[in-house]
Amino acid sequence: MKATLRYLAGIAGPSGFGSNSTAEQVTDQHSSSNSHLTALITGGTSGIGAETARVLAKRGVRIVIGARDMKKGREVRNNIQKESPKAQVLVLEIDLSSFASVQRFCSEFLALNLPLNILINNAGIFSQNLEFSEEKIETTFATNYLGHFLLTEMLLEKMIETSEKTGIEGRIINVSSVIHSWVKRDSFRFHNLLNGTNYNGTRAYSQSKLANILHAKELARQLKARNARVTVNAVHPGIVKTGIIRAHKGLITDSLFFIASKLLKSTSQGASTTCYVALSPQTEGMSGKYFADCNESNCSSLANDEFEAQKLWNNTRALLQKRLRQAAI
Numbered sequence: 001m002k003a004t005l006r007y008l009a010g011i012a013g014p015s016g017f018g019s020n021s022t023a024e025q026v027t028d029q030h031s032s033s034n035s036h037l038t039a040l041i042t043g044g045t046s047g048i049g050a051e052t053a054r055v056l057a058k059r060g061v062r063i064v065i066g067a068r069d070m071k072k073g074r075e076v077r078n079n080i081q082k083e084s085p086k087a088q089v090l091v092l093e094i095d096l097s098s099f100a101s102v103q104r105f106c107s108e109f110l111a112l113n114l115p116l117n118i119l120i121n122n123a124g125i126f127s128q129n130l131e132f133s134e135e136k137i138e139t140t141f142a143t144n145y146l147g148h149f150l151l152t153e154m155l156l157e158k159m160i161e162t163s164e165k166t167g168i169e170g171r172i173i174n175v176s177s178v179i180h181s182w183v184k185r186d187s188f189r190f191h192n193l194l195n196g197t198n199y200n201g202t203r204a205y206s207q208s209k210l211a212n213i214l215h216a217k218e219l220a221r222q223l224k225a226r227n228a229r230v231t232v233n234a235v236h237p238g239i240v241k242t243g244i245i246r247a248h249k250g251l252i253t254d255s256l257f258f259i260a261s262k263l264l265k266s267t268s269q270g271a272s273t274t275c276y277v278a279l280s281p282q283t284e285g286m287s288g289k290y291f292a293d294c295n296e297s298n299c300s301s302l303a304n305d306e307f308e309a310q311k312l313w314n315n316t317r318a319l320l321q322k323r324l325r326q327a328a329i
């Protein structure tokens with residue numbers, strides 16, 4: 001109840017920001033010192049990702065947008081550069097549902113020899129229909145989780161190398177959702193996630209968002225054990241009427257959104273938690289955490305379960321090794 005009132009009233013938390021803070025507000029004081037930073041953002045062609053890219057670019061960060069639709073990517077780049085003429089924005093093609101595409105994207109990015117300070121795993125889908133990726137994996141899980149896991153694996157050494165060379169902490173941000181807390185422990189089975197067994201769009205989406213948090217937790221543990229100066233956190237952006245929701249058309253959905261419109265965030269409010277975790281000095285050294293409304297927050301007990309995080313990690317590594325080996329033959 002207290003949390004709902006705080007959300008509705010937009011009362012600031014310990015960070016000094018709250019549910020109604022915008023991405024511009026949370027990064028306002030960090031505009032002069034970012035010209036040496038490079039951030040890679042997936043799903044930067046629409047919604048929360050496009051706003052995150054715009055605001056980080058405005059703060060002087062060089063942006064690399066991973067886009068599945070290059071035309072949309074170029075449009076976003078042009079709009080950013082209209083507003084911030086000095087902004088450096090690159091657009092590279094990636095389809096996160098395809099391992100081959102993620103591999104191609106990483107080769108292309110690494111060949112540019114750029115540093116990498118910030119990786120924002122933001123792209124996402126929420127589909128009511130059961131579909132399968134090129135590798136015959138349920139598409140929501142493939143896009144929201146597996147593609148980002150592979151991307152992070154392939155860019156991790158670059159991030160560690162950048163942090164060592166520059167002395168600047170690297171930051172990885174997994175964009176998750178509060179809906180992760182809807183997942184029941186006994187329904188979270190790796191094999192079923194891959195096969196889309198008993199598919200339900202909301203369940204598949206929430207499971208993929210739980211996997212985003214478990215990924216951040218386990219990777220944070222491993223990076224700490226390596227003494228690497230790269231942090232990894234998960235965020236819930238808030239509920240925003242973006243493309244991900246617009247796909248769910250119909251009178252009932254529209255009516256629910258109309259009634260709930262007071263609870264919705266603007267896109268810039270939706271991008272604020274990601275931008276806060278990406279740039280704020282307050283989040284320095286924080287890793288393996290979950291943030292909402294620009295403050296550290298609590299995730300579900302399942303999302304906090306270290307054993308579950310390690311199990312998911314091991315299953316994912318084994319799957320990727322097998323599939324990538326098969327693809328290489």
Ligand SMILES: NC(=O)c1ccc[n+]([C@@H]2O[C@H](COP(=O)([O-])OP(=O)(O)OC[C@H]3O[C@@H](n4cnc5c(N)ncnc54)[C@H](OP(=O)(O)O)[C@@H]3O)[C@@H](O)[C@H]2O)c1
Nearest residue numbers: 043045046047048095096097123124177239240242243244
């Ligand atoms: N909106 C919300 O209320 C809400 C709430 C909680 C969490 N989130 C999370 O916030 C993140 C951003 O979502 P959004 O609300 O901004 O949705 P959005 O407007 O639909 O944006 C999703 C982005 O992901 C990209 N994308 C989708 N599938 C892809 C693929 N296979 N390969 C590469 N890119 C792909 C889309 O590209 P195209 O432009 O080509 O479609 C788009 O740029 C997601 O991770 C979502 O789960 C959103």
